[in-house]
Amino acid sequence: MTIEVVKLAEPLLAEVKGIDISEPLDAEAADAVNRAFLDHCVLVFRDQAITAGQMVEFEHVFGPPLPHITKKYTHPEFEELIVMTNLNEKGEVDPFESDRGVGWHTDMCYLEQPAKATMLHTLEIPDEGGDTLFANMYLALEEMPSALHKRLEGKRGTFRYGGKSATERQKRLDAKDREAPLVDHPIIRLHQDSGRYSVYVNPTHTIGIVGMSEAEGDALLAEVYEWCGQQRYQGRHEWRMKDTVIWDNRCTWHSATGENPLRQRRRFLRGTITDM
Numbered sequence: 001m002t003i004e005v006v007k008l009a010e011p012l013l014a015e016v017k018g019i020d021i022s023e024p025l026d027a028e029a030a031d032a033v034n035r036a037f038l039d040h041c042v043l044v045f046r047d048q049a050i051t052a053g054q055m056v057e058f059e060h061v062f063g064p065p066l067p068h069i070t071k072k073y074t075h076p077e078f079e080e081l082i083v084m085t086n087l088n089e090k091g092e093v094d095p096f097e098s099d100r101g102v103g104w105h106t107d108m109c110y111l112e113q114p115a116k117a118t119m120l121h122t123l124e125i126p127d128e129g130g131d132t133l134f135a136n137m138y139l140a141l142e143e144m145p146s147a148l149h150k151r152l153e154g155k156r157g158t159f160r161y162g163g164k165s166a167t168e169r170q171k172r173l174d175a176k177d178r179e180a181p182l183v184d185h186p187i188i189r190l191h192q193d194s195g196r197y198s199v200y201v202n203p204t205h206t207i208g209i210v211g212m213s214e215a216e217g218d219a220l221l222a223e224v225y226e227w228c229g230q231q232r233y234q235g236r237h238e239w240r241m242k243d244t245v246i247w248d249n250r251c252t253w254h255s256a257t258g259e260n261p262l263r264q265r266r267r268f269l270r271g272t273i274t275d276m
């Protein structure tokens with residue numbers, strides 16, 4: 001197996017070719033994939049006809065899978081996976097479900113031990129739209145004006161699932177998770193595997209800055225988001241059937257576009273990988 005890594009966009013995103021992820025990877029292949037993951041932040045594996053079980057196996061190449069806190073969507077056979085869908089219980093395309101994942105965020109940053117990575121595999125995609133955007137938070141930090149950078153040093157952001165306007169999203173959670181205490185993480189956070197720092201707060205799940213008033217915190221976060229939200233840090237993934245994609249939640253933001261002009265079905269298998 002000769003693995004080839006091809007860059008897809010300048011700030012992040014690469015395709016890994018010459019690999020069949022339905023088969024167990026040997027140590028050399030697993031190393032190559034993990035190196036590419038650290039270098040490019042988002043990896044795309046095309047034409048992978050994998051089952052849910054094979055996806056769980058492939059997650060282990062990156063680390064231990066972590067079940068998601070929205071139990072409503074848990075896969076019937078594998079508790080490590082959820083089925084992400086824009087369909088409601090009646091199987092109809094639903095506007096509320098269609099908006100899931102729209103808005104810049106990182107996954108499970110509201111946990112004490114946040115998610116390392118998220119993996120998606122296509123089950124059904126619309127003929128048009130439905131792209132996913134990614135943004136490189138290493139780069140956003142590297143290029144950040146020093147005055148803004150200095151104001152963030154040593155500061156911690158507070159996180160909650162769904163952020164301040166959490167009511168609708170929180171209805172999906174079990175009572176114990178709805179009432180979970182707030183957690184905080186450094187705004188400029190060290191990536192344990194790369195040894196690099198990146199911006200960790202995000203507009204969806206961060207609700208404030210520890211030790212600052214709500215107004216002060218909101219104002220500073222708004223400046224950070226304006227900086228980090230610039231187009232030059234972004235890459236776009238246009239989904240094809242049999243795509244498997246993994247991204248690094250520690251150094252990227254992502255957002256669904258929510259565009260689905262033909263109002264077609266969109267379903268993915270999703271797995272999350274923890275840092276431990």
Ligand SMILES: [Fe+2]
Pocket residue numbers: 101105106107254
């Ligand atoms: Fe997400």
